[in-house]
Amino acid sequence: ECGSDLAAPSGGPVTSPNYPSNYGNTEDCEWRITVPEGSIIRLMFDTFDTEDDIDFLSIYDGADGSTPQLQRLSGRQPVSPITSTSNMMFLRFTSDFSVTRQGFQFSYISNAEGHCWDPGVPANGNRDDNSTSFAPGQTVRYTCMTGYQLWGTANITCRTTKTWSDAAPTCEIPGTTECGSVLTAPSGGPVTSPNYPSNYDDDENCEWWIMVQEGSIIRLMFDSFNIEYRHDFLTIYDGASDSATQLKSLTGQQTVSPITSTSNMMFLRFTSDHSATRQGFKFSY
Structure with missing residues (x-):
């Protein structure tokens, strides 16, 4: 659908209209994400493809478009995770009167202040801790399924800066x-x-x-x-x-x-x- 209010602690996938078919002309869609107070939001995109420099997804750090803008996305690109500073985030997608693309698909999670984000589990891999919130000093250990090779660091630790000591590894076929x-x-x-x-x-x-x-x-x-x-x-x-x-x-x-x-x-x-x-x-x- 073209916009909605999202109030669950985590949610998705959320998509542009008609996804995975092309969105329409003259779209004007708004999403508001609200999670429990004391939490912050991380937005993650699976795909992003809009008409370059014409159709835009603008992301704001608060309840509406008057709050600070975190990102203004356009074109075809991979999008790194986007994080709020509060428990609210506002997204607005607009398209012009001609030329459309597939659009986008995103999900979001929330986390308590002071904790590290869930680092994820690589495709064809496993980890030893299935928590969703990670306190400073907590370590996650990764392994790969038979036939796959681990690329990156097998053990990562949540630091007091609320960041991981390294990115999660991937499991690749050699x-x-x-x-x-x-x-x-x-x-x-x-x-x-x-x-x-x-x-x-x-x-x-x-x-x-x-x-x-x-x-x-x-x-x-x-x-x-x-x-x-x-x-x-x-x-x-x-x-x-x-x-x-x-x-x-x-x-x-x-x-x-x-x-x-x-x-x-x-x-x-x-x-x-x-x-x-x-x-x-x-x-x-």
Whole structure:
């Protein structure tokens, strides 16, 4: 539906109208989230795709649009969790009279002041503590299911700053070859082009988003790189999308020096044309 009042301590998924089909023209939707006093709210997005710089989701740190704005989101992007400073949050989504996209899907949780947020459980993994609220000094221990490799830190501890000592790890199949993914472990890899070490296909269009803990930066390291020269490209951006500063546009067969971001996000896009393929590439970060 187009807006609602949400009063449960946690909720979702909540979506834009018609999701996963496209939302309509001239939408004007408002959501108000209210949780128990003494708690704060964390908003988490599964997907976000609106008409870039035209259709917006604005998020406010309070009961209405007169309170401080936390984020104003537009375009296609991964969205890091957004946290309030009080027990209320207000969201407003508007679209113009033409061009629509799939929209967005979010959920939210709340937590008592002074505690760490639930760090989550990785897909294909487990943890030893299923609490939903974590006091300073409390440690969570992670393991992966058989056949999966743990990337990141196995044990993380809630600090007095209400943050975890590290991000939750991920559980990956060694040598992941899918065409794009969202990578959130503090370190990861190997990540490869499709079919690696066999040749990738014609007309590939793969996108990887790397997001690490705020305050950190990313170093990308390649073990191999071989794509069709001046026809197939891997482009690397210093941020969450292709609107960020371009760090490198790679093509051909070459040795690639480490590439470093200036923030906690990096975006990679690989494209191939309609003929002639090569082995591709393999990287870690």
